[in-house]
Amino acid sequence: MPKLTAKTFFTEAEQQRIETAVQAAEARTSGEIVPMVVDESYDYPRAEIVGAGFFSLATAVTASWAFGHSSVWVFLPIFIILYFPFKCLIRALPGLKRRLIHPAEIATEVAENALVSFVEQGLHHTRDKTGILILISLFEHRVFVLADKGINDRVEKATWDEIVHLVTGGIRSGQTAEALCTAVARCGELLEEHFPVKQDDTDELPNLILS
Template sequence: MKRASTLFTEADHRRVTEAVARAEARSSAEIVPVIASSSGRYDRAEDMVGLWFGLITLCVGWWLLQGVEPSEWGVPRPRLGLLPVVGLVLGGWVLGVVLAHLSGSLRLLFTPRSEQKAEVERAARQAFFDRRIHHTDAGSGLLVYVSMLERMAVVLADAQVLEKLGQPKLDALCASLVSELKKGSYTDALCHTIEQAGAALAEALPAQAQNRNELTDALVVMD
């Protein structure tokens, strides 16, 4: 699984920081962009992958090794005994768990999309509070959150921004962000969405005479 920190150069970080600074200069809002490698552990998916690998290993082993051979008294007995069967299942399960642990994409194959969405939304809310975006003086924080593994995004706003822009506008910003991400550049997608948010916020929450910068303008990367 790719780590978010490996995708951004110093120049990319500067571009995002400058985009946030320009957007905030036009309004009294605080915009915080966050990109995460993933939003959930999906431990249950690892167990599911292990179970399937165990069953597949058992079937392959049974097909290759199973048969009967006569005992010394002429009574047929299975060539594949209980201990080899248990060993095949456990070995396959361990192999599956290890592969799933190393491959986020493999875990997602066994995780419903609804569960992925719930994990991304939970992680976005956690980042919203951990980064104190909810704690600005005017309640004007805006989170732009991207989760790489799940390929999902969330735009989450504090009370004042939500009241002025409305949830449909936030949903439109999120949809635009996802559309831009599909083009392949995380930096371009973030900058474009931040600019769009800045334009909307400039009308809804114009800059004040003392436009204090309460939160960092830098891109927050969560590996």
């Protein structure tokens, strides 16, 4: 089975459904909603280094104890030889690599990537500071919602958590596109309540980003 990436996460039909949902939500408000899917928020090199070191150390210690009378001259070559294969193995197995990363580090990197993406995509340039980013980070299995100050000041934080749970629930049930469309519609309702559409509004940002 080919590796699932951000660009293949949704079918073309699903991408069209999501973009249509964004357009429908934005037609009722002056705000901007941008769903974004990324392969990963960070490459986590420390997980590969520490993991490869641990596995090669454990294997070398065991082998030198079992076959080399705990000789350092048996231990060192085994450790050196196995370090890079283990590092490549961890890189090739996302599930294993993810288990070597502390959840707090994952949460920090996803939040940081959301903030960087928010700025890079220009969501902070909306007229009333009403940009909303819904980030799906595939490697981390995380969803993060980041809203600009205009709408964030008027919405309880728990509301964004509800949108995150809505999307993550859809991912778990295999209904990601449908759940994301529902989340977009909910964001549109929040924006419409506080920032209704204006006569000179334009669609300022992309309606779906896959990277």
